[in-house]
Amino acid sequence: MKRALITGVTGQDGMYLSRLLLSKGYEVYGLVRGQNNPKLDVIKAWAPEVKIVTGDLLDQSSLLRALNEAQPDEVYNLGAISFVAYSWENAQLTSQVTGLGVLNILEAIRLYAHDDPSKVRFYQASSSEMFGRVQEVPQRETTLLWPRSPYGVAKVYGHYMTINYRESYGMHASSGILFNHESPLRGPEFVTRKISKAVARIALGLQDQVSLGNLDAKRDWGFAGDYVEAMWLMLQQDEASDYVVSTGETHPVREYLDIAFNHVGISDWEKHVYQDPQFFRPAEVDLLIGDSAKAQDKLGWKPKVSFKELVEMMVDADLEREKPAGA
Structure with missing residues (x-):
């Protein structure tokens, strides 16, 4: 039985991903910031089999404790301050959580799996907001990033930090550059x-x-339930890489x-x-319009809804x- 740890498990993507992994026989752990999290009851009702562990993306020691408890084969970092409009109101906190939080979880995994950093496969939730003032239509993995919000800038930091840990430490670390994806669970x-x-x-x-x-x-709007499948497929590949996930419309x-x-x-x-x-x-x-040809070719993924x-x-x-x- 594979084990997975999901940060941001109480968000839209975390909830859909938790159900997907449970359906595939995973033991799923969800990272929650504090026992009094108002969304705790929601995830317990949605996927009661998820085991809750406490931790904070701004506290690396708590992430190490969560990794030791969950002992995951896969880590999905979906935790972020993800509302773009709010990122202008609180740019510093957005940068810390959405940007530095990625560094904290990557470093925690490196320390946890020090003998073989590639044994824990890592997924980073990157965003089409990184393209911002688009330099190419459609946008693909090689398109120049030009973010136009504090949220987009923070996502760029996390994206390149993921690439850096993959190239520097041999970690199996992939980023999904997900275009807008919605569902009835959207805030x-x-x-x-x-x-x-x-x-x-x-x-x-x-x-x-x-x-x-x-x-x-x-x-470029798609269905969140389709997009979490792409996340899972990325971590099943022999080699880590980055993928645009979009409908192309x-x-x-x-x-x-x-x-x-x-x-x-x-x-x-x-x-x-x-x-x-x-x-x-x-x-x-x-x-924003994405070219998901690489995901369709390498992962065999395509949107259904x-x-x-x-x-x-x-x-x-x-x-x-x-x-x-x-x-």
């Missing part, structure tokens, strides 16, 4: 879930309007709104949407959540 602060929740509430007569930022921003926020509102029978959605300047980024990332299916899945989930009790 309500993210634009996709903010829209799906608002559409459900508007359809149910619980609210009348939603405030959004740039409706013309284009993203780009959709503006307006198209997301079209599909979401039409799904509940509302065609004139403009009257329900207010563009608020406070939700515009200081430096916008206008177009279409953009339309993803949007409708999220709206349906929020309709169910928002229905009055007993309805």
